[in-house]
Amino acid sequence: MKTFENEAVIARGDSSRVITGSNTGKLKKxxxxxxxxxxxxxxxxxxxLLFIMGVLMVVLVLGIMFTLIVQSVPSIKALGAGFLWGKxxxxxxxxxxAFPFLLGTxxxxxxxxAISIPFSFAVGIFLGEYYPKGWLPDLLKNxxxxxxxxPSVIYGFWGLxxxxxxxxxxESGIGEPPIGVGIFTSSLILSxxxxxxxASLGRSxxxxxPSHLKEAAYSLGATRWEVIKxxxxxxxxxxxxxxxxxxxxxxxxxxxxxxxxxxxxxxIPKSIFAPGNTMASVIANEFTEADRxxxxxxxxxxxxxxxxxxxxxxxxxxxxxxxxxxx
Amino acid sequence: MKAKNSPVRFRIGKNGxxxxxxxxxxxxxxxxxxxxLAYIIKAGITKINWNFLxxxxxxxxxxxxxxxxxxxxxxxxxxxxxxxxxxxxxxxxIYLSENRKSKLAYWARLSxxxxxxxxxxxxxxxxxxxxxxPFGGFSSVSGSIALAIMMLPIVVRSTEETLKxxxxxxxxxxxxxxMPFHRVVLKVIVPxxxxxxxxxxxxxxxxxxxxxxxxxxxxxxxxxxxxxxxxPMQSLPLLIFNYATSPYNDWHDLAWGASCILLIFVLxxxxxxxxxxxxxxxxx
Numbered sequence: 001m002k003t004f005e006n007e008a009v010i011a012r013g014d015s016s017r018v019i020t021g022s023n024t025g026k027l028k029k030x031x032x033x034x035x036x037x038x039x040x041x042x043x044x045x046x047x048x049l050l051f052i053m054g055v056l057m058v059v060l061v062l063g064i065m066f067t068l069i070v071q072s073v074p075s076i077k078a079l080g081a082g083f084l085w086g087k088x089x090x091x092x093x094x095x096x097x098a099f100p101f102l103l104g105t106x107x108x109x110x111x112x113x114a115i116s117i118p119f120s121f122a123v124g125i126f127l128g129e130y131y132p133k134g135w136l137p138d139l140l141k142n143x144x145x146x147x148x149x150x151p152s153v154i155y156g157f158w159g160l161x162x163x164x165x166x167x168x169x170x171e172s173g174i175g176e177p178p179i180g181v182g183i184f185t186s187s188l189i190l191s192x193x194x195x196x197x198x199a200s201l202g203r204s205x206x207x208x209x210p211s212h213l214k215e216a217a218y219s220l221g222a223t224r225w226e227v228i229k230x231x232x233x234x235x236x237x238x239x240x241x242x243x244x245x246x247x248x249x250x251x252x253x254x255x256x257x258x259x260x261x262x263x264x265x266x267x268i269p270k271s272i273f274a275p276g277n278t279m280a281s282v283i284a285n286e287f288t289e290a291d292r293x294x295x296x297x298x299x300x301x302x303x304x305x306x307x308x309x310x311x312x313x314x315x316x317x318x319x320x321x322x323x324x325x326x327x
Numbered sequence: 328m329k330a331k332n333s334p335v336r337f338r339i340g341k342n343g344x345x346x347x348x349x350x351x352x353x354x355x356x357x358x359x360x361x362x363x364l365a366y367i368i369k370a371g372i373t374k375i376n377w378n379f380l381x382x383x384x385x386x387x388x389x390x391x392x393x394x395x396x397x398x399x400x401x402x403x404x405x406x407x408x409x410x411x412x413x414x415x416x417x418x419x420x421i422y423l424s425e426n427r428k429s430k431l432a433y434w435a436r437l438s439x440x441x442x443x444x445x446x447x448x449x450x451x452x453x454x455x456x457x458x459x460x461p462f463g464g465f466s467s468v469s470g471s472i473a474l475a476i477m478m479l480p481i482v483v484r485s486t487e488e489t490l491k492x493x494x495x496x497x498x499x500x501x502x503x504x505x506m507p508f509h510r511v512v513l514k515v516i517v518p519x520x521x522x523x524x525x526x527x528x529x530x531x532x533x534x535x536x537x538x539x540x541x542x543x544x545x546x547x548x549x550x551x552x553x554x555x556x557x558x559p560m561q562s563l564p565l566l567i568f569n570y571a572t573s574p575y576n577d578w579h580d581l582a583w584g585a586s587c588i589l590l591i592f593v594l595x596x597x598x599x600x601x602x603x604x605x606x607x608x609x610x611x
Contacts, residue, residue, distance in 0.1 A: 151537020253446025
């Protein structure tokens with residue numbers, strides 16, 4: 001800041017020197033002074049503008065949190081902490097228990113994680129260690145990143161049209177009621193959608209493993225797989241964990257694809273093939289229908305829980321990444 | 328001899344086996360994506376023709392009709408969101424890159440990190456209470472603002488990351504010539520980083536083009552053609568969601584066509600961004 005004040009002084013000094021000149025110089029002076037004054041004014045406005053943008057970002061997030069908290073106060077007051085453990089969700093009889101949705105969210109997310117982890121780690125290892133360069137790995141990397149680009153509503157539609165019939169015949173094959181939609185189908189869709197997050201993070205972490213560690217292992221006669229298993233993976237353990245957390249954060253908050261294939265029933269799911277609901281999908285389905293204050297507020301409280309959980313998960317993930325990359 | 332060699336051979340075999348497993352798993356990730364692309368394009372491309380693009384949907388039972396309302400709606404909603412988010416995002420990014428150590432910058436950076444992870448449905452709820460309820464009705468501009476909030480972190484981050492990579496000497500050269508701060512930023516720093524900023528902007532547009540959840544309670548959807556910013560407006564993702572979950576085949580056809588258009592738009596934007604980032608050697 002100080003340099004700019006000096007600069008302003010110089011500019012003024014410059015113009016005062018012109019005053020001693022002739023008549024034309026006087027005219028010049030006023031123009032120049034005007035010009036530099038305007039520059040100084042614009043500069044301070046610009047700095048203030050930047051500062052306001054910084055404040056705006058903080059205010060935006062605080063505002064989101066504040067709005068969610070304020071709007072869920074009626075439900076917190078009316079239902080208390082039992083809201084989260086209540087097993088029945090029946091807005092018609094004014095009973096609100098969020099447990100089925102908590103369970104649905106956790107089941108779909110963790111099932112999706114379990115399915116996607118082998119694939120995303122394999123992509124990470126393949127691109128980070130086996131073939132870091134070349135056109136084929138490049139193609140694979142870009143294609144995997146495109147998975148994240150496809151809109152979730154399209155995943156949902158595809159799931160509804162293609163995956164649901166497949167799951168239905170699979171279910172009748174193993175003796176489950178052939179419904180097709182349900183927790184399992186949503187997990188499958190989710191597992192595809194979250195592959196890129198852990199994969200790209202895993203790749204960049206694996207590439208950061210110092211080569212002297214790997215070379216030391218090779219010089220002891222280790223095979224490549226042994227190097228991966230006992231040098232690389234232990235080294236990037238925390239980084240991979242962070243990638244899994246980011247994937248989890250994405251899976252928890254995913255709305256549209258899940259809403260379209262989960263079946264939207266508010267009971268506690270009896271098996272992983274049963275239809276259910278997640279926190280996000282119940283909000284998407286019932287928000288515009290909620291006619292009573294407590295009903296609406298209960299949905300917003302679900303949103304608040306979702307917000308807090310994803311924020312905590314993402315923050316832990318980011319913390320681990322920044323610690324890892326700073327080492 | 329043989330007994331001595333067999334553990335080594337076993338280890339070599341194991342090495343080859345796991346290499347095969349890793350390659351197989353890595354490449355099988357691509358299969359569902361290719362499957363989805365092929366299916367959507369096959370199901371959608373036959374539905375797209377001139378009438379599909381210029382008509383509004385017909386009521387149930389009448390075949391034909393198009394998605395003109397959703398196309399126009401998506402364009403308007405995205406354009407308004409971009410107009411709101413791009414200047415704020417770029418200025419925010421400049422603030423973060425120019426003030427690396429200030430306390431506010433720390434909190435702003437944290438806020439952007441948080442904002443990036445907020446589920447889109449939560450943004451929808453908040454936009455509903457900020458813009459729909461106080462003004463007494465669903466409106467497309469509330470949808471645009473919800474999407475702008477989602478765009479913001481991407482634009483801010485890409486701007487900040489790009490500007491951070493520029494050498495300090497550029498800035499110092501500008502100051503040495505007596506340029507005021509805003510001119511150094513706007514005439515030197517931003518033009519040098521424009522490629523990175525632009526690719527961030529395009530990436531953020533690609534990301535919000537397919538967002539449905541924030542629009543459910545804000546733009547809401549509209550079966551008719553509407554250009555009013557204060558009235559409900561249809562958009563492609565909303566149309567896909569509503570018609571895909573409806574029981575009518577005619578509507579499914581509309582949804583397939585709309586999915587195809589949306590998918591191609593998003594993918595082209597993504598691939599284009601990738602190409603320019605590679606060409607201009609930007610790091611995102």
